Amino acid sequence: MKFLLASSLICAVNAFTLTHHTPIQQSSTRLHAADGPPKYDKMKATLRQAEAVGDGSVMLHIDTEDVIEYEPGHVIALEIPADDDSSTQDGEDSQTEWMRGPYTVSRSTDNSLDILIKTVGDKSHRFATAESGTPLQFGGKFKVPILEGISMETTKRVVFISTGVGVGPCVGAIEKALEQESFPQIDLLCSYRTEAEVIYKDHLTKLQKENPDNFTWKPIITSERGRLSASGDNLRTLTWFNAGLESTHYHLIGNGQMVSEFKAGLLKAGVPEDKITLEMYFNHKAEMD
Helix, strand or coil, rough: CCCCCCCCHHHHHHHCCCCCCCCCCEEEEECCCCCCCCCCCCCEEEEEEEEECCCCEEEEEEEEECCCCCCCCEEEEEEECCCCCCCEEECCCCCCEEEEEEEEEEECCCCCCEEEEEEEHHHHHHHHCCCCEEEEEEEEEECCCCCHHHHCCCEEEEEEEEHHHHHHHHHHHHHHCCCCCCCEEEEEEECCHHHHCCCCCHHHHCCCCCCCCCCCEEEEHHHHHCCCCCCCCHHHHHCCCCCCCCHHHEEEEEEEHHHHHHHHHHHCCCCCHHHEEEEEECCCCCCCC
């Protein structure tokens, strides 16, 4: 496939070379409430499988008897019984201590959820190593689903830019989007530190082959070529789509530094703010480089 350089991203490449002093409004998976952690009704669930899908990344396949309505990009509070060696937070159940945290939905059916996590500490390790049949609890419905944030009427192309497990909700959203004949063309740029960390390589390649006119994807290995925004050359090699500033929607998800840098660059390039949606997983306060 012949890769085309988009004029909008040429502007963005130049914009990334500027010094950024304006604070960027940030959205993240961290849940806040005026009087402490947010309250939510809890539903019971069971872990069907903790599937290793990349180096350090695990997809949690979760079943529930409740009828649920979630979309890729929704954030839920997910809980698991703590083991004896982990740090815990006090739960409402006097018999059980629960470890809990906010996680973004990758996929959902009426009775199941897929949640992609990175193993980085005691809590994520507990989820990642849990056996099939482990009881879980979840609740809440936070953030706007990815596809809901995209205006179909004014968008001709959608570009997903992710780091690490941020690709999970992107994959779920792309799968649903490809079911719609009228959905705009889609490009996915996903960044990983090493080749071993690449998630769903075979699945995404299959989707691209099945939808050659509607979907392309490309993994970026930062240990080989640096961060996505590390240089103008890097950014130029990432862009193969050809669409105007006002008709391309960008969804940025993952490392807070990447999200902030790309949002700042796109805004300076002239991309309308309503054409940029984002979610930060960590590194929220990192300075833009």
